[in-house]
Amino acid sequence: MACKKEEDKRSLLGLTVKKEEDLSEWFTQLVQKAQFADYTSVSGCMVLRPNAFQIWENIQQIFNSKIKKTGHKNVYFPLFIPEHLFEKEKEHVEGFEPEVAWITHAGDTKLRERLAVRPTSETIIYESYSKWIRSHRDLPLLLNQWVNIVRWEFKHPRPFLRTREFLWQEGHTVHATKKEALNEALYILSEYVDLVENYLAIPVLKGKKTQGEKFPGAMDTFTMEALMPSGKALQMGTSHMLGQNFSKPFGIKFLSENGKEQFAWQTSWGISTRLIGAIIMVHGDNRGAIIPPRIAEHKLAIIPIVFDKSKKDILKKAREIKEKLKEFNPILDDREIYSPGWKFNEWELKGIPLRLEIGPKDLEKKQVVLVRRDNHARKEVKEENLEKEVQKTLESIQRSLFLKAKKFLKSNIVEVKSKKEFIKAINENKMVLAGFCERGECEESIKSETSATNRLIPFHAQPAKKCIFCGKPAKRKSYFSKAY
């Protein structure tokens, strides 16, 4: 039957599973079919294809402009870290050692000292900092780098969310006072939140990690956490107040104005290509990805509806429109080998936020048809209003993507009053708000009994009397959930 046949074909070109039915299969298919990423013969590593890499470049551009305004500079440090450096800070080594890849040989020659492939760069960077910093006049030192890192994890990889090699930025700053360093760490978190909420349209919870969940070697870790459709949390970025934990073992000292030698105060912070995975997972639907307009490389795709008779005029008009809308970097899909229907599906799969159709009927009426990617609403727009209307529609798409995700987050937060309710909510894949004693011991047993982890202690936490889990006194409520 024709109908059956058609279904088969569609199934191979587009997504064969629904997001609400099998999220992880949906995600894997979408990533590959929309050409965001692909696998290689290196297990656990992936290729970022142009559709993903251009999002990364836009993230870089936005974040660079933010931090450069506040005096940060970009640099590059080596990929390799000699073992003796890597081991200087005890908690840090213990945290990272299980997933470090080591270089042991060059050709047939065994190296005198093993080299770690950076899982993060605190140690190699702080060796240099100890040489560069002598006086309070050298401070603050505000550096950042955009690099790849390697964390050789054994849990099964997931494109973007967990790969053995990934791209990120890591900022490393040095300050004269504790207060200044703390402000820096908080300032960076606020810029992360701005990037993620206002550009990627993903709402997050903001706060502090528990001592058990903080970055190995940090004094405190500040975090933003998003909720994925599965109900699992995804850590979107962290900013660490390192205190003097690294400046002491690495000897980062300076002479203050009154001539006293002091250890410096430091921060480090990072966001990664994981954010691209979050965009795909949070906003995508059963037709494919939806890239929020403010982060999309191409804000719209122009699809001419070509018939033999009117072909010339349509294409001419389409090119005119492309030029007129160039600030939105449109794609003009004038390939003749594909039908319009094919192109609709193609650009929807890839997540272009807006589609512009122009056919003979539109030409007559001096109009075009705009179709939104998020709610599929179509609108006929007169040519003279086009630029304004496109701008308006893109803003509206950006806003509704954020609001939809925000609604999901809010409706999946559950406040609980007992251990029983806690376990029930976790099993229902909710983000749970509960009174918690914040003792490491208690945190461990929650983890092993429920598979949930403490995601964060919110900045303006509600007070609590006792810990829902162990019954001991608690100061405040914090969030728990399963996590990626």
Added chain:
RNA sequence: GGGGCCGUGGUGUAGCCUGGUCCAGCAUACGAGCUUUGGGAGCUCGCGACCCGAGUUCGAAUCUCGGCGGCCCCGCCA
């Protein structure tokens, strides 16, 4: 690191249980041509695969053993 499943063209699969019908079928992708174009059009021709090794057998994609690789479930992580 412990348990379960699976390896067939670029991709997704049929065949395997019960060996011969398979120098491997179908779809999609890819190349050439005609024809079409407002929601993944049609036709014709073409390209392209049994993970590796050993064994059983007259005969292996199919059975056995070993290796390699992948996927799923449990302890650490942007």
